[in-house]
Amino acid sequence: MTEDSLPTDILAHMIAINNVPPPPLRSIPRLKVRKTINYGQLNALCHIRGLESRRNSSLYLAAHDTFIKQYPQIFLHEKTVLPKVPQPVEKRPVYRTIHEHNFVWKMLKNIPALTSQLRMIGDDGLYIMLTGHARRRVKVFRSLIEEEDSIVSSISRESFLFDVDLKDSTVVEFYVPSKKLTVKKWGVFGSLEVRPDMDECERSIVTDDDCEILKIPTKEYEKLKLEKVKRENAQKLKLIRKCPFYEIWPTLSIYELVSLSTFKIFPPGHVLVESGDIISFVGFINSGYCNIYRNIVGLVDLSLKVKKIKKLVYMGKLKERESFGEISILLQSPFTCTIITGREVEMAIIEDKDILALDPITKELMIQTAKPTFGHLTEEDVKNEYIKKVQEKEWKYFKNKTIQGIFQSKGVLPGFGKWEHDWSTIPKNFKSSLITYT
Structure with a gap:
């Protein structure tokens, strides 16, 4: 059975079953179909109502039209499967080998438009x-x-x-x-x-x-700077909050000081402020310490006359998590003491111009809570401390001189013994605090 003769054989089969005259072959479309038939559709096509009605021409023509329209459905059409299009494998430059990189580099260098x-x-x-x-x-x-x-x-x-x-x-x-x-x-x-x-x-x-x-x-780099600023601000917030003057401050006011402060390191022996001067910054000590000195006029006994000179008297120290300079800047009052770093000191400082630019409420709060650095010291305290230091120095000098004179009068020299012993071993019953047993 060929593809061209298949429709005729099917019609002959239908005529034999239903005893129905075939329709004109010229009205049947000639289709190129495969040799696969849907017998369910074929059975439905053979039982179309009206195909056996030869006397009723209108019913027969309607059934004939339905037959012609449904006729192609008896053939099973296979779906056309297109060949699979292979996807290109994307190889990014990061996955190239050294040999591939060198090859691409040499190839690109030969193109003048790229070389330039x-x-x-x-x-x-x-x-x-x-x-x-x-x-x-x-x-x-x-x-x-x-x-x-x-x-x-x-x-x-x-x-x-x-x-x-x-x-x-x-x-x-x-x-x-x-x-x-x-x-x-x-x-x-x-x-x-x-x-x-x-x-x-x-x-x-x-x-x-x-x-x-x-x-x-x-x-x-900007991200790193922001992270660094964030860490420094957290460190400065912790430092200022632990200073005695700021323990009861609201967090918002402390944040305002944090935004104005910067860390700075001072070497040992650096004079931060001298007595009689107005300091140029407020300092919050993060590490190290500062020595506090007060000026006093002392008398020096020379050979023919007594001379007055200014001397620095040590009165104490500023330690970690302590601040100074607030009252001096806000009230523009000179310092009554000299501050010198005892060792390397790291401080968070706020410049005087930034302190004076604070809002009135924050400045008033700072005046009410802060105190002058070692402001409790009186002139009498400084004099007594000076006299104490001088007496200690004089007593030490007198004691050393007296002991040295006794040693010299008795012929005793420090570091040298008066007797020599030829003992090969130290006797067990010999006890002396001047001998170390090994």
Whole structure:
């Protein structure tokens, strides 16, 4: 059975079953079908009502039209399966091997249009040259009309031409690699800060060979700075809150001081403020300590006369988590003592201009809670301390001189014994506090 004879055989089968005259063959569409029949549809097609009604022509014609329309449904059409289109395997540069990278690099270097673009613009970070050699780009102006200095001769001399800008009809502006400004190993270009006005030679280079460059992105550096500021603010908040004058302060007011403070380190022996001066900052000691001295006029007995001199008397120290300078700045009152660092001191300081710019409520709160540094000391206290120090010094001098005189009169020299012993061993019954037993 062929595809062209299949419809005729089917019609013959239907005629034999239903004893129905066949419709005109010219009205049956000739379809190219496969040899697969849906017998359920064929059975429904054979039992269409009206095909056996020869007398009722209208019913027969309607059944005939239905037959013609449903006739193609008896054939099972296989779905066309298109061949699968293979998906291209995407291999990103990060997954390439060293051999593949070298191959791509050599291939790209042979393309002049790409070779002329081997440059780096450092406008989004700081770049550090680890290996290789590069040249900085400089701005050059060339004339288009002078024969001696034409643009053609300029291009031939400079070997690379970038970013050409025609300023007017006679002058052209472009950037070329400098022969003198080079970037070698550990050289840098670009910036860690956003600088729109950065000069071209600071931010742009042209590589001469294979270069390995380390990049520090500006955005990531900004994140690090924000994290550092956040940690420092938390440390300053903890420091100020633990100072005695600020234990009862509201958090909002302390945050205002935190935003104005900065950490600073002072070396040992540094004079922070002298007696009689107004200090220029408020200090919050984070580590180390400061010695407090008061001035006093003392008498020095010279050979022929007594002279008055100013001396510093040690009166105490400022320790960690203590502050000073608030009253001196707010009331513009001179310090009554001298403050000198005893060892390296780290402090959070607030400049006097920032303290004076605080809102009136915060300044009044600071005046009410803070106290002058060692303001409880009176002149009598300083004199008594000075007399005590002088007496201790005189007694020490007298004691040492007396003991030394006794030693010399008895022939005793410190560090030398008066008798010598030739004992090979120390007797067991010999006990002396001057001998150390081993």
